Amino acid sequence: MSSPADNSPSIDDLLERYLTLLDEYTKLRASLTALQSTIYQDIARANFAAERGVRFGQDYYDARMQASRKVGIRLSESTPPQHPVFSVIACAESDEPASDVKAETETDAEIEADEDEKTPKQKKKKKPTNDPLRWFGGALSTPTPLRHAQSQAIQAVEDLVPRLATVSAAMAAVEVEVRRSRKRRAKAEAAAAREKEKEGERGMEREKEGVTQDEHDGGAVAVL
Amino acid sequence: MSTQEYKDRQFLAVIGDEDSVTGLLLAGIGHVTSPPDSQKNFLVVDNKTDNAAIEAAFERFTNERKDIGIILINQHIADRIRHVVDSYVKAFPTVLEIPSKDHPYDPEKDSVLRRVRRLFGE
Numbered sequence: 467m468s469s470p471a472d473n474s475p476s477i478d479d480l481l482e483r484y485l486t487l488l489d490e491y492t493k494l495r496a497s498l499t500a501l502q503s504t505i506y507q508d509i510a511r512a513n514f515a516a517e518r519g520v521r522f523g524q525d526y527y528d529a530r531m532q533a534s535r536k537v538g539i540r541l542s543e544s545t546p547p548q549h550p551v552f553s554v555i556a557c558a559e560s561d562e563p564a565s566d567v568k569a570e571t572e573t574d575a576e577i578e579a580d581e582d583e584k585t586p587k588q589k590k591k592k593k594p595t596n597d598p599l600r601w602f603g604g605a606l607s608t609p610t611p612l613r614h615a616q617s618q619a620i621q622a623v624e625d626l627v628p629r630l631a632t633v634s635a636a637m638a639a640v641e642v643e644v645r646r647s648r649k650r651r652a653k654a655e656a657a658a659a660r661e662k663e664k665e666g667e668r669g670m671e672r673e674k675e676g677v678t679q680d681e682h683d684g685g686a687v688a689v690l
Numbered sequence: 691m692s693t694q695e696y697k698d699r700q701f702l703a704v705i706g707d708e709d710s711v712t713g714l715l716l717a718g719i720g721h722v723t724s725p726p727d728s729q730k731n732f733l734v735v736d737n738k739t740d741n742a743a744i745e746a747a748f749e750r751f752t753n754e755r756k757d758i759g760i761i762l763i764n765q766h767i768a769d770r771i772r773h774v775v776d777s778y779v780k781a782f783p784t785v786l787e788i789p790s791k792d793h794p795y796d797p798e799k800d801s802v803l804r805r806v807r808r809l810f811g812e
Contacts, residue, residue, distance in 0.1 A: 488806060492797075498788065499795045505713040506791040523708045524734050527715065533731070534718035537759030539696040539782070550696060550781060552760060556718070598716050612716070619717035623702065631760050631784045634802050638781070641809050 475546075477647045484640045491633045498626045501618055508615035515609055522612060526601045533557070534596040535623055542636070549639035552628040696782050699759035703751040703783070704732040705744060706764040709791050714762065731758065735767050745771045751783065758783040765800070766793035776801055 475483075513521050538553040599608045599616060702719040704711050711734050714720075723729045733739075733747040748771060751758050765787040768775045778785060789795035797803050 484809070491802060495795065495797075495800075502710075502713070502789055503791075506709055509709050509712060510791075523712055527720065529722060529728075531715070531720040531722050533701055533721035535702070536700040537702055539699060539759055550784075552784070554702070554719075554760075596718065598718055598720065615713055616716040619713045623714065623717040623719055627702070627760060627762065627786065630786055634786065635781065635784060637802065637805070641805060644809060 475643075475647075477644060477651065480640055480644045480647060484637060484644065487633055487637045487640065491630065491637065494626055494630045494633060498622060498630065501622045501626065505615045505618045505622070508611040508618065511611035512609040512615065515611070522602050528598075528601045531598070531601075532596055535620075537628070547639040547643045549635045550632070552631040552635070554624050554628045556624070696759065698757055699782055701731045701758050703755075703758045703761045704763070705735060705747055705751075705767055706733075706762065706788070707767070707790050707792075708734050708736065710762075710764050710788065729755070731755075735764070741770050745774055748774055748778075752778060752780065752785070761785045762788050764788060764790040764793065765795060766790060768801075769799060772799075776804070 509522060516522065534557055535554050536557050538555055539550050540553075542549050542551050599613065602608055602612060701721050702714070704714050704719070706714070711732050715732065719731070721731045729750075731751070733744070735744060744767060748761075748763070751761050759782065761783050763775070763785060767790075768787050775785065775787075785801070787795075787800055
């Protein structure tokens, strides 16, 4: 319920919103935990099935890697208080936002299919793909569990992580608003208490004046 | 909150154990800036990594670099620099603690849930 004086929501409204966000945060946390445990299992499976001494880890990272998924941040336009909204989007190799992951995969497949038809000169012109699976042996020799881990990781990064970041930011914004509202309420209560005190003092003064007047009138009657 | 604060923050950063970092890099978030800087947006932490190195990476991602939007850090690693993580209050980049293979997520240690307890006066 909004107070008539201003349009700011009441503390109860804010706390209700906060608890809704907390519920969403907890659910997203559970989903991320489940998804990550699948990723770890897949990586462990890939390592187990790999040749002796091979471990899919930092030894294989490309030292010139370029991000193919980037963060986008904007401010919320809906319910106040305003907070940042995070998103993670797949980018094309030329650093322009891609429409979706599927488009990127199709391009890769097309490039591979056309490879035989192209002359060596044309091949040189082609930019190397950004797919991290290539660090671990290319699209064909990559173990299936690692590919599965990649698809799960993409889901985590594109969906759960930005949503968790957004909910966390929204919670922080509501926290600030709750604290402000609490301060406002405390100030209003203190002002009301002072006003009441003053009112009481005025009342007592009026009573005193009344008594003095009575005494004065009483004295005048007695004299008459 | 001005647009300037977040408009260039386009990367995710990770501080985690090898499997956590590998998993997230598979999703395509890894980025190394052009030479001579060649700054990575991730840190692989193992038993030999000292806390000062973790703290330095956290400091670099949160204060020095202006191109990081979200930092993912394994919760057990965040525990090693808990005083720094808990005293971090900026809106950008946002910090999220994630579980690792050997250390499941503990809500008691989560900085967001600690904020919740503070708000309700616990």
